[in-house]
Amino acid sequence: MSMIAAFYGGKSILITGATGFMGKVLMEKLFRTSPDLKVIYILVRPKAGQTLQQRVFQILNSKLFEKVKEVCPNVHEKIRAIYADLNQNDFGISKEDMQELLSCTNIIFHCAATVRFDDTLRHAVQLNVTATQQLLLMASQMPKLEAFIHISTAFSNCNLKHIDEVIYPCPVEPKKIIDSLEWLDDAIIDEITPKLIGDRPNTYTYTKALGEMVVQQESGNMNIAIIRPSIVGATWQEPFPGWVDNLNGPSGLIIAAGKGFLRAIKATPMAVADLIPVDTVVNLTLAVGWYTAVHRPKSTLVYHCTSGNFNPCNWGKMGFQILATFEKIPLERAFRRPYADFTTNNFTTQYRNAVSHRAPAIIYDFYLRLTGRKPRMTKLMNRLLRTVSMMEYFVNQSWEWSTYNTEMLMSELSPEDQRVFNFDVRQLNWLEYIENYVLGVKKYLLKEDMAGIPEAKQHLKRLRNIHYLFNTALFLIAWRLLIARSQMARNVWFFIVSFCYKFLSYFRASSTLKV
Numbered sequence: 461m462s463m464i465a466a467f468y469g470g471k472s473i474l475i476t477g478a479t480g481f482m483g484k485v486l487m488e489k490l491f492r493t494s495p496d497l498k499v500i501y502i503l504v505r506p507k508a509g510q511t512l513q514q515r516v517f518q519i520l521n522s523k524l525f526e527k528v529k530e531v532c533p534n535v536h537e538k539i540r541a542i543y544a545d546l547n548q549n550d551f552g553i554s555k556e557d558m559q560e561l562l563s564c565t566n567i568i569f570h571c572a573a574t575v576r577f578d579d580t581l582r583h584a585v586q587l588n589v590t591a592t593q594q595l596l597l598m599a600s601q602m603p604k605l606e607a608f609i610h611i612s613t614a615f616s617n618c619n620l621k622h623i624d625e626v627i628y629p630c631p632v633e634p635k636k637i638i639d640s641l642e643w644l645d646d647a648i649i650d651e652i653t654p655k656l657i658g659d660r661p662n663t664y665t666y667t668k669a670l671g672e673m674v675v676q677q678e679s680g681n682m683n684i685a686i687i688r689p690s691i692v693g694a695t696w697q698e699p700f701p702g703w704v705d706n707l708n709g710p711s712g713l714i715i716a717a718g719k720g721f722l723r724a725i726k727a728t729p730m731a732v733a734d735l736i737p738v739d740t741v742v743n744l745t746l747a748v749g750w751y752t753a754v755h756r757p758k759s760t761l762v763y764h765c766t767s768g769n770f771n772p773c774n775w776g777k778m779g780f781q782i783l784a785t786f787e788k789i790p791l792e793r794a795f796r797r798p799y800a801d802f803t804t805n806n807f808t809t810q811y812r813n814a815v816s817h818r819a820p821a822i823i824y825d826f827y828l829r830l831t832g833r834k835p836r837m838t839k840l841m842n843r844l845l846r847t848v849s850m851m852e853y854f855v856n857q858s859w860e861w862s863t864y865n866t867e868m869l870m871s872e873l874s875p876e877d878q879r880v881f882n883f884d885v886r887q888l889n890w891l892e893y894i895e896n897y898v899l900g901v902k903k904y905l906l907k908e909d910m911a912g913i914p915e916a917k918q919h920l921k922r923l924r925n926i927h928y929l930f931n932t933a934l935f936l937i938a939w940r941l942l943i944a945r946s947q948m949a950r951n952v953w954f955f956i957v958s959f960c961y962k963f964l965s966y967f968r969a970s971s972t973l974k975v
């Protein structure tokens with residue numbers, strides 16, 4: 461019997477960010493392995509015209525939850541969606557709901573965050589710092605609370621090359637930042653943002669670091685732990701391989717490469733691609749929840765959930781395997797044939813952006829205009845190149861994360877728990893994982909039918925022919941222009957033509973003689 465699964469039995473669990481990528485997988489695993497848990501409270505806001513109930517209904521009726529419904533048929537009754545907007549004071553939670561949360565909650569998993577790289581400092585601080593502070597304040601008033609698990613990121617200290625499982629201080633105290641954002645206007649905030657984030661690449665990594673400081677400062681006598689996953693990718697094994705439902709991290713770029721939009725990227729092939737499957741992160745999170753509540757470590761422990769030091773894979777290998785998978789399982793209606801290479805130099809990157817990205821987009825838009833349609837490719841391409849430029853920081857260097865706490869926890873688990881809550885990435889076969897990831901992107905994210913693969917392959921053949929035709933036409937035009945201007949080119953041209961003519965005449969004469 462799994463000790464971890466038994467621990468969550470009968471518990472009331474509060475999850476923030478349950479509608480997000482990681483939150484959904486966390487709920488799924490909890491219900492599947494501990495169907496006798498009492499209730500999962502999820503803090504949700506209405507979104508995209510959907511009420512809380514509609515959002516929960518959609519999640520529970522998705523493919524991800526198919527297995528859960530078999531082991532926990534009354535899952536609908538065990539999930540309690542509570543209206544909450546983490547941007548508001550007290551999260552906008554009603555008095556009755558707040559009372560219930562304060563008196564019943566046993567465990568908190570704080571997953572909610574803004575993960576956007578381009579968020580304003582004000583919004584990122586509100587969600588990643590102030591909301592964390594408020595949640596800790598709520599937690600400190602929960603008499604039955606056994607553990608508070610905060611999800612951070614392995615990149616919160618990406619300004620360092622070697623990162624230990626400790627909380628590093630930021631030069632400016634989070635409280636000072638929260639206070640000053642209250643009275644500073646947006647223009648001034650934008651001006652001071654680069655100075656505050658310093659050598660971090662964006663407001664996301666900076667505010668996640670501030671969030672960790674807040675956790676440390678407000679921990680009081682609660683049992684708290686911090687988990688730092690690296691780049692979270694599709695599921696490895698559970699509930700089935702390849703599940704993914706958003707464009708964050710590599711997923712969006714995998715689509716862009718598969719559709720033939722992204723053909724070159726400034727990336728260092730030998731740099732470590734520290735990807736970690738979402739089910740691995742969830743297994744570690746649940747194990748940490750158990751360990752923190754039962755063993756009550758004296759201080760706040762930080763756990764790195766990374767793959768690089770156990771089972772490294774680099775961007776070159778990953779990119780190669782992504783392309784190899786597209787050969788077998790292409791995406792439908794590609795813009796161009798998937799092809800890409802890594803460049804490490806700025807000039808080559810600019811050249812590739814102009815020739816491989818912008819020029820085809822302009823030509824396609826010209827074609828759309830000619831056929832009376834609205835041009836859209838240039839806009840889409842500019843957006844993609846902006847996204848790619850934000851990712852460049854992460855694909856051109858390697859980091860080293862120490863994993864003492866994660867390894868310690870692994871050794872504390874029973875063999876059964878090591879199996880049910882497996883977070884040992886040494887067992888991960890990258891080639892198989894990446895293939896399933898690409899397949900998952902096609903099936904679950906793009907919702908493409910596998911029956912469409914032959915047509916997708918046909919489409920790629922047509923694109924190849926168009927490509928050859930286009931290149932030949934381009935060559936002939938260039939050559940024609942050249943021989944119009946240069947005597948030397950004309951001489952070469954006449955030499956080639958007369959040579960071909962003589963060769964053909966000889967060939968025709970010899971075949972006539974044979975007859």
Ligand SMILES: CCCCCCCCCCCCCCCCCCCCCCCCCCCCCC(=O)SCCNC(=O)CCNC(=O)[C@H](O)C(C)(C)COP(=O)(O)OP(=O)(O)OC[C@H]1O[C@@H](n2cnc3c(N)ncnc32)[C@H](O)[C@@H]1OP(=O)(O)O
Nearest residue numbers: 575576577613707708709712717729776779780800847854
């Ligand atoms: C030896 C030689 C070897 C040679 C090998 C040769 C082969 C080479 C083959 C190369 C193949 C290339 C394959 C490429 C794949 C590999 C490359 C890997 C890249 C890896 C990137 C890793 C980055 C990891 C960073 C990790 C940091 C820390 C991790 C975390 O803690 S948090 C999670 C990370 N967070 C994110 O990813 C969020 C990023 N998103 C944003 O910040 C924003 O969404 C935005 C990207 C800035 C876009 O903002 P906008 O306001 O412009 O748009 P909006 O969000 O409203 O969306 C607009 C439309 O764009 C779509 N979209 C959103 N996000 C993405 C995305 N990431 N990629 C693509 N598209 C995206 C969105 O859906 C909207 O679409 P619409 O609705 O249709 O308009």
Ligand SMILES: NC(=O)C1=CN([C@@H]2O[C@H](COP(=O)(O)OP(=O)(O)OC[C@H]3O[C@@H](n4cnc5c(N)ncnc54)[C@H](OP(=O)(O)O)[C@@H]3O)[C@@H](O)[C@H]2O)C=CC1
Nearest residue numbers: 477478479480481482545546547571572573613689691692
């Ligand atoms: N994905 C990754 O690669 C990595 C993620 N992490 C961390 O893991 C955690 C989960 O990330 P992930 O699941 O990928 O992120 P998602 O963007 O998929 O999910 C974010 C969640 O936060 C919720 N949320 C955001 N704003 C609010 C708000 N104002 N009020 C209520 N809820 C809100 C979202 O709700 P809604 O659905 O309503 O928008 C959603 O449920 C985050 O803390 C992130 O920093 C760490 C490393 C890597």
